[in-house]
Amino acid sequence: MQATLLQQLVHLLAPNCCLWCHMQVQQAQTQLCDYCHGHLPQLDLSWVDHNALLLPDVAKGLPRVKFDRLYSLSWYRQPYKHWISSWKFQQQHAAGELLRQLFYQQALLYQQQGGDLPDCISYTPISVKRLQERGFNQAKLLASELAQAWQIPCLSLFQSPDLVPHQIGLNRRQRLDNLKGKIQLQHAALPRHIVLVDDVITTGATLDYLSSLLKAKGVQTVSVWTLAITRAF
Known part of the structure; x- marks a missing residue:
């Protein structure tokens, strides 16, 4: 840029x-x-084949997930925690611009280090009502940065016609119950390898649910990209 x-x-x-x-x-x-x-705090994933699921602290917090790979810039800590919250809930777009820049730069570094690129990129959807409230889907904006960096299509694979209740403070089972029937896959023909993007991964429930929809339609590899991961203790 x-x-x-x-x-x-x-x-x-x-x-x-x-x-x-x-x-x-x-x-x-x-x-x-x-x-x-x-x-800036960062996760060096080059020594674990660019896959945070191979880190013990991540594997402990995300057992038996349906996605195959996970890439993140950092743990969910300051200053990322402040910037993500400011962008997502207070519409502070300068923070969003910063996070998008960092995501783009990390995507270029990942490619330079020989990371496996997907066939397409998609993202966690939000309902029309949530989109009207917030004015943007932060996952879609982040996904567009990967698409630009890698010159790979970014597709809207999912739709969320019903409002998914806020997931903050819920455990994994409660989050999965919230999602059932509220997100639908809207593409029939899907490629072999897809990257899914979200801003933060906590219990992994949302991305696990989306991954299960993709795997049921024959997708072989689902990778997840996120700004930050909540650490398991």
């Missing part, structure tokens, strides 16, 4: 403030200063 001459000029006259330390950023089009960007 190269900054245009106009964006560079605007940056020189009125540079952004870093979304974490509030100091001036060094580069146009960025939301973090170089120091904060370099000190």
